[in-house]
Amino acid sequence: MKPSHGVVGAWAAGNVVLALVHLAFHPRPLPFFLYIAGSAIVAGFGLAVLAAVRTGRDGPQRRQPRRASAAVVAALGVAMGLTGFAYGWWLSVLGVYLLGVAAWLVRGERLRPGARPWPVALGDAEPAGQPVLVYHGSSIGTAVPIPADHAAHGPPTPRTPPPPEPPGRLRNTVVLILLVAAARAVKNVLRGKPRR
Amino acid sequence: MTATADRPVPLEVEPGRHAQPGSIVGWLASTDHKRIGLLTLGTALVLMLVAGGLALTIRGQLAQPQLHVLTTDRYDQFFTIHGSLMIYMVMTPFAIGMGLYLVPLQIGAPNVAAPRTTMFSYWLYVTGAVVMLSGFFTGSGAADHGWYAYPPLATSRYTPGQGVELWIVGVALAGLGMLIMAGTVLWTVLLKRAPGMTMLRLPVFSWSIVASNLMVIGAFPALLAAVGILAVGRVRPDLFTHNEWNIGYQDVFWFFGHPVVYVMFFPYVGAIAEVLATFAGRKFFGYKFFVISQLLFAALSMSVWGHHMFTTGQSSNYYFSLTSIALVIPAGIEYFDMLATLVGGRLRFPTAMCFALAFIPQFLIGGLTGIMSGTPALDYQIQDSYFLVGHWHYTLAAGSLFGLFAGVYFWFPKATGRMLREGLGKVHFWLWFIGTNLTFLPMFWLGFHGMPRRIPTYLPSDGFTTENLISSIGAALLGLGAMVFILNVAESLGRPRFADPDPWEGHTLEWATSSPPPTFNFSARYPVPPVHSYAPLLDLRKEREQAQLGVR
Numbered sequence: 001m002k003p004s005h006g007v008v009g010a011w012a013a014g015n016v017v018l019a020l021v022h023l024a025f026h027p028r029p030l031p032f033f034l035y036i037a038g039s040a041i042v043a044g045f046g047l048a049v050l051a052a053v054r055t056g057r058d059g060p061q062r063r064q065p066r067r068a069s070a071a072v073v074a075a076l077g078v079a080m081g082l083t084g085f086a087y088g089w090w091l092s093v094l095g096v097y098l099l100g101v102a103a104w105l106v107r108g109e110r111l112r113p114g115a116r117p118w119p120v121a122l123g124d125a126e127p128a129g130q131p132v133l134v135y136h137g138s139s140i141g142t143a144v145p146i147p148a149d150h151a152a153h154g155p156p157t158p159r160t161p162p163p164p165e166p167p168g169r170l171r172n173t174v175v176l177i178l179l180v181a182a183a184r185a186v187k188n189v190l191r192g193k194p195r196r
Numbered sequence: 197m198t199a200t201a202d203r204p205v206p207l208e209v210e211p212g213r214h215a216q217p218g219s220i221v222g223w224l225a226s227t228d229h230k231r232i233g234l235l236t237l238g239t240a241l242v243l244m245l246v247a248g249g250l251a252l253t254i255r256g257q258l259a260q261p262q263l264h265v266l267t268t269d270r271y272d273q274f275f276t277i278h279g280s281l282m283i284y285m286v287m288t289p290f291a292i293g294m295g296l297y298l299v300p301l302q303i304g305a306p307n308v309a310a311p312r313t314t315m316f317s318y319w320l321y322v323t324g325a326v327v328m329l330s331g332f333f334t335g336s337g338a339a340d341h342g343w344y345a346y347p348p349l350a351t352s353r354y355t356p357g358q359g360v361e362l363w364i365v366g367v368a369l370a371g372l373g374m375l376i377m378a379g380t381v382l383w384t385v386l387l388k389r390a391p392g393m394t395m396l397r398l399p400v401f402s403w404s405i406v407a408s409n410l411m412v413i414g415a416f417p418a419l420l421a422a423v424g425i426l427a428v429g430r431v432r433p434d435l436f437t438h439n440e441w442n443i444g445y446q447d448v449f450w451f452f453g454h455p456v457v458y459v460m461f462f463p464y465v466g467a468i469a470e471v472l473a474t475f476a477g478r479k480f481f482g483y484k485f486f487v488i489s490q491l492l493f494a495a496l497s498m499s500v501w502g503h504h505m506f507t508t509g510q511s512s513n514y515y516f517s518l519t520s521i522a523l524v525i526p527a528g529i530e531y532f533d534m535l536a537t538l539v540g541g542r543l544r545f546p547t548a549m550c551f552a553l554a555f556i557p558q559f560l561i562g563g564l565t566g567i568m569s570g571t572p573a574l575d576y577q578i579q580d581s582y583f584l585v586g587h588w589h590y591t592l593a594a595g596s597l598f599g600l601f602a603g604v605y606f607w608f609p610k611a612t613g614r615m616l617r618e619g620l621g622k623v624h625f626w627l628w629f630i631g632t633n634l635t636f637l638p639m640f641w642l643g644f645h646g647m648p649r650r651i652p653t654y655l656p657s658d659g660f661t662t663e664n665l666i667s668s669i670g671a672a673l674l675g676l677g678a679m680v681f682i683l684n685v686a687e688s689l690g691r692p693r694f695a696d697p698d699p700w701e702g703h704t705l706e707w708a709t710s711s712p713p714p715t716f717n718f719s720a721r722y723p724v725p726p727v728h729s730y731a732p733l734l735d736l737r738k739e740r741e742q743a744q745l746g747v748r
Contacts, residue, residue: 004386004395007491011410014495018519022499025515030444031502034451038414038498045379045413049386058387060306064716068315069225075319079369083327085427086361109312 005053008046015039065109074102225315228715229308232318233297234611236377239318240290243325245678247281250274252675255635259668261656271652272340273359277328279343280363284370285325287596288456291463292374292412294603295381295405297611301706302399304390304724306716309383313376320373328366331359339363342650344453345426347445351433361430364423371419371452378412381405390705392727396487399704399730400473400480403487404466407494408459414498415455422449443510450501458497460592462490464599465530468552471602472534474700475549476541479731482533489533493526506575513572520570527563531556546700547621551602554629555595562590565640580650583643589636601628601681609695612688613711620684627677634670638663697722703731 019035052058081095223231254274257265266274300308308314331338336357341350350360385398385406398406425445429435436442473480480486500523502516534556543549565587569575578584601624609615642663647654654660698707706713709722718724728735 007395007406008386008410011491011495012414014491015414015498018495018499022512022515025512027512027515028510030440031447031451031511034418034447035499038418038451041417042410042414045382049383052383052387060388060390061309064307065227065312067225068227068312071312071316072225072319075316075323075373078320078372079323079327079365082365082368083362085365086358106312 005046005049008042008049012039012043012046015042067109070102070106070109073098073105077102227307227311227315229296229300229311229314230611230713230717232308232311232314233293236289236293236296236318236321239322239325240286240293243281244286244290245682246329247278247286248675248678250278250281252671254278255668255671257652258654258664260665261654261658261661263653266652268652269337269340272650273332273338275650276339276342276363277331280328280339280367281325282592283343283456283460284367285321285328287460287592287600288374289321289370289377290600291408291460291596292378292381294463294467294607295402295409296377298607298706299381299385299402299405300388301610301709301713301717302402302704303385303388303393304705304718304727305384305388306718308380309388310380314380317373317376317380320369320376324366324369324371324373326366327362327369331362331366334358334362344449345423347426347429347442348433348436350426350429351436352430353433361427364427364430368420368423371416371423375412375416375420378409378416382409382413385409390724390727396484397727397730397732400469400483400486401463401466401704403490404462404469407490408462410491411455411459411462411494411498415452415459418448419452419456422452443505443508446505446508447501447511450504451498454501454504455494455497457591458494460596461599462494464555464596464603465490467603467606468555468599469534469537470702470704471548471552471606472537473731474606474702475544475546475552476538477544477701478537478541479703479729479734480533481536481539482529483730485529486533489526489529493523493530496523496526500570503570503572503575506572507579517570517572521567523570524563524567531560546605547616547618547625548602548605548700550622550625550629551598551605554625555598555602558590558598558632559595562587562592562595566591578643580648581643582639582647582649585649586636586639586643589639594632594636598628598632601625606700607706608688609699610706610711610713613695614688614692615695615699616684616688617693620680620687624677624680624684627673627680631670631673631677635667635674636670638667638670642667698733701733701737703734705732707733 016036016039019032019039022032022035077095077098079095080098081092084090084092084095223235226232226235253265254271257263257271296308296314300306329338334357336359338359339345339350339355339362341355341360345360345363348354352360382405385402389398422445425435425441425448429441429445436445469480469486496519499519500516502511502513503520505511506513506516545553565583569578569584569587605616605621642660645659645663647658647660654664695711697709697711699711700707705724705727708725709718714722725732725736
């Protein structure tokens with residue numbers, strides 16, 4: 001998969017250009033720096049994407065968490081903490097306790113690396129990655145298999161594969177041309193002939 | 197040493213039988229992007245009914261001069277919470293939630309990246325909505341300063357009481373939730389695509405989510421900063437005796453406030469594009485131009501926020517007018533692409549297509565009146581008049597809401613495995629089509645005749661009566677249409693007509709899997725088909741047709 005951080009980077013750069021155009025209209029400092037700051041945040045996101053690509057963290061995620069209880073409790077903790085702004089800071093202290101509970105709950109929600117069978121997912125979920133011959137609906141409704149003639153199954157008749165190229169033919173030709181060119185260059189250098 | 201995962205082998209559900217609906221805890225603490233997405237969409241729709249109820253009451257008050265359905269204070273609270281709910285809690289979360297549900301399916305990914313973080317964001321959003329609405333139960337009532345909470349009006353000196361504080365907390369929670377959710381969805385698109393799904397094979401809808409989520413990443417931190425400034429101002433109201441803080445707040449707020457308009461627009465344009473292409477039976481026209489125009493549109497929309505501040509005299513009016521008017525270029529390209537997709541197509545007209553087709557002229561009215569108000573000379577005349585209310589609602593109600601319902605009718609069978617009733621859908625459509633135009637078109641005339649926005653009543657001698665009455669009748673039709681929609685959903689869930697995996701002959705990967713999709717979206721029975729373009733299923737269908745012709 002080709003990295004796609006370029007989209008983010010180009011978009012952030014486009015915004016910086018628009019911010020620089022703003023300079024020509026003598027803006028107050030705040031709007032200009034606001035725009036630059038927004039663009040910098042997007043650029044930071046793009047750098048994070050780039051770092052993830054470089055460290056091989058792209059592609060389908062194999063280890064899936066089985067539940068998100070800690071996330072629910074953490075969100076309630078944050079909400080309670082902020083609501084202290086309206087009802088008093090004692091409520092924020094209670095929110096901190098909820099965050100502690102969330103930190104305790106988060107253990108074990110995801111299998112540690114190296115667990116087998118791999119890829120794995122806990123609970124009643126199918127493993128991600130390797131497809132399996134089961135259906136386990138995750139939503140309201142009913143399971144209906146794809147009809148045999150559905151386009152998702154691909155074309156019905158296999159296409160005739162093109163005749164195989166002779167192995168290495170193109171590569172050998174390119175190498176030969178490069179070798180000849182290199183030899184001529186070396187010969188010219190040795191003779192002291194100026195390049196035209 | 198390795199650990200072994202003991203897990204029960206799931207049983208295969210026989211075709212035509214119900215899948216396990218899942219326990220309540222299984223839903224509320226799920227890590228499945230589809231469940232989190234459906235929770236987000238369902239919550240947004242419920243809150244839309246609440247906001248719609250507030251709007252109907254407002255229209256009831258304004259139907260005739262000098263009515264007193266609501267007290268003045270309560271009227272102020274109703275329009276504030278109506279606007280705040282629709283923007284922070286309905287249209288934005290629904291747009292981002294659509295991306296959360298659909299994007300992993302469209303790119304062939306098994307799940308969203310960081311599903312627990314995504315669930316965290318959903319709960320921030322829900323608690324934000326609850327906290328904001330809880331303001332109605334305080335002694336001072338809910339916030340009543342308008343959806344953008346300008347200081348010094350919104351400070352504790354001029355608007356005391358807990359309602360405003362709860363509004364600030366609610367907006368901060370929901371804004372943070374949407375920022376995180378948009379981040380995980382964008383991360384998924386950029387890093388978790390299936391093999392073969394290059395960026396230039398992303399479906400149009402997924403590109404619209406990329407563009408809008410980039411804006412969320414860039415602009416939503418400004419919302420958090422703005423409500424932070426407001427919170428400090430609540431504690432220390434003297435802060436806003438300085439002009440730079442008042443104008444500074446407006447700058448910071450609108451740096452979020454204008455891009456969010458496009459966050460509430462792009463995903464619905466993406467949905468419209470998918471609906472138009474599917475029901476025209478051909479690939480979306482001008483794909484690459486559309487993609488570039490979306491990204492350009494998104495970048496320009498980050499640079500137009502100052503047009504909300506023309507009348508303050510403290511923004512660069514020339515620059516912001518230039519960038520605002522420049523928006524017509526990418527918008528024009530998108531309109532051209534949408535119309536060209538229809539030309540020569542074999543058109544079908546289910547409810548989703550009707551909503552999509554109505555979107556095109558209605559949003560055009562909203563867009564063109566936006567260009568008008570993006571011109572300082574005109575904006576000075578129409579500032580804070582009903583003309584702006586009309587423009588705004590043509591953009592979001594006649595535009596984005598029609599895109600929302602086009603998306604709902606289009607993807608409802610995929611998400612639930614059940615078809616909505618076409619007959620009821622058409623009734624819903626016509627009620628909304630007539631109701632929307634009856635409600636919002638007279639607002640332009642009201643604005644021209646000088647009716648200011650946000651007034652709780654008016655005098656018979658003002659000359660606003662006829663237009664307001666027409667507008668209120670239209671609002672009643674919208675309420676009736678909403679009830680027909682609820683009836684339609686209840687009917688389809690109560691007496692289901694099961695949906696095929698691909699009831700519309702769709703173009704994108706979500707139609708290659710079952711309805712509803714399995715846990716990790718694709719499996720051996722429902723494989724990810726080969727992806728050669730942004731319409732992989734249409735490609736395969738054409739290949740099949742050509743192969744069959746060749747066999748004959």
